[in-house]
Amino acid sequence: MARPTFPNIPWSSLPDRDDGPRVLGINPWITDFAAFNVWSRPAGLLACLDMLRNAGASVALLDCLDPTWAPAPELGLKWPKPGKYGTGHYHKEEIEPPAPLAFMDRRYSRYGLPRDRVVEALAALDPAPDAVMVTTIMTYWYPGALDILDICAELWPDTPRFLGGTYATLCGEHAAKHADAHLQQGPLENSANWANFCDLINFNQAQPTENSGLSLALDLYSDPAFSIILGSRGCPFACEYCASRALYPHFRQGTADAVMETVRSEHARGVRDFAFYDDALLVNPGRWLWPVLDEIAGAGPDIRLHTPNAMHVRHLTPEVCGRLKAAGLTTVRLGLETTDFDHRHDVKLTREQWEAGARNLLEAGFDLDDIGVYILFGLPGQDLGNVEQAVRHVRSFGFRPHLAHYTPIPGSPMFDAACAASPYPLADEPLFQNNSIWPCVPGGFNWEDARRWKSILHGE
Structure with missing residues (x-):
């Protein structure tokens, strides 16, 4: 369905149920x-x-x-x-x-x-x-x-x-x-x-159904260039810099049937690129992910999957990497945070787990161009020398490093430390939580350092 002529914003309702607000x-x-x-x-x-x-x-x-x-x-x-x-x-x-x-x-x-x-x-x-x-x-x-x-x-x-x-x-x-x-x-x-x-709004209705919160009204986009897959809400982990638990206190997973219904419907509308929106995609994959990947793999090669949210490296076993590759995973993003493996702020990851996960991806057939690695930058009190070390470590594998600029988020365990480290009143004015200003980096953002980090990322 092509995009409508401006300025149409159509209303959508279920058949025979258009008398509500x-x-x-x-x-x-x-x-x-x-x-x-x-x-x-x-x-x-x-x-x-x-x-x-x-x-x-x-x-x-x-x-x-x-x-x-x-x-x-x-x-x-x-x-x-x-x-x-x-x-x-x-x-x-x-x-x-x-x-x-x-x-x-x-x-x-x-x-x-x-x-x-x-x-x-x-x-x-x-x-x-x-x-x-x-x-x-x-x-x-x-x-x-x-x-x-x-x-x-x-x-x-x-x-x-x-x-x-x-x-x-x-x-x-x-x-x-x-x-x-x-x-x-x-x-x-x-x-x-x-x-x-x-x-x-004077709407007398019973509690939403069991799948509420996981089912999305994606059909409201008339001519989508991509779509998303949401198999879960929340996260079972409690990384210090993340507020996932403050936003969604309970980790919930949907069903393979519900996810595949969305994929089939969006595919029928011409969508070929799907991005996973799960914060913990590889946790308990038998619940919904394996059946979904198996059906996608059996349907043909015209679906491309993407993981903009970093996957947990320690779950990347040979079996996991093989199933992801067979189903058409195209954009791979990993979360490394730092190569100082003894002082991490996220889910515990050992050097051995990191190197094994990286090796398993390559052995499964992923190209180096497919794989990007997020490295946290600008944490309160962070030694930026460790960030540079992590960038060079990632490049040594042939992967593309990406700086994930730290955003101080209210409700995250690290927010108090961020407030103490920042010269800005983070708790009083959300504008200062913008990662573009480098709110917890001494001296804040400046173009000279920005150009230097760009050169480091490109191996110059």
Whole structure:
């Protein structure tokens, strides 16, 4: 199905169940110094829209990070050509940075659909929504969410507005002060959250079904260049720099049948690139992952799988690597953090496990170009000499190192240490949690060091 002509935002409901409320979901723009689309989808918002539609609501989606409409250069609707696997650059417009970030010597932009086109499309939405749900993927991207909420308040002043996602959940006090919306903190499928939401929009419905939170309304994208696979929510581990448990306290896994139903449906719509969104993909793989990989492997070679979230290296046995390769895994991302194996902040990994996992990937037939390794940069008190050592270690295997710039996240075990190490009031202003400013690196971001690290990554 091709992208519709602007400004259409269609409502979607289940057959014979269109008498419920109309709920509009919005994924706002990114406002930042840099942004790149790495199979980005607002999974939490899509889960909410799916469970609401299953309960009888009509739903619609405006994702400001998706092209959405057919190109119309005369209307400012241009979008950079995507890469071969669906990733790529966003349309962007340079804007003034928020006052707290005015000290940065970097351009600040709004990434996504042109703002005036979004306003026009929302104004043309007919019938108007009975409720609006706005998500936030990163805490420091909240300016885009507040802007969208203000637009919706002006268009539909009496319509309930809800703000959910990472910012609303982890920075609740700040969000309550600045957002003109009800806060949706934590998963909607939580019984108290569901009851409160339904009460506020006068929607008398029973608790969501068992698969709620794992089933996504991916069909709301009319012409997707890629799709995502979500077999689990949360994570059983508790890495010091991660807030997964604060966002999703319980690790839940779905079923192979439900995951494959999504894959088949998206494949039938022309999707060939699928990105796993699981934080712990290789944990208990017999629950859903093995059956899914086996069916994909038996279906043919036209599906490409990607793991933008780093896989846990210690689980990469010869069997695991072989099954991933047979199913069409194309983009491999690993989490190393550091080669100082005795002082790690994530799941314990020995040098032997790291070297075995790397060797097993290569023996399974993965090309070196397929494999990238994330190395954490900018942790509070981190010896950056160890980061450089880790980069050179990764390059010695022939893999591509990627610096994963540390983001101080409220709710993570390391956040107090980050607040102590940073010159910025991280707990008071989420804008300072932006990893682009190197918030916990002495002296912060500067172009000379940025160029030096780029040279190190390229082995120069």
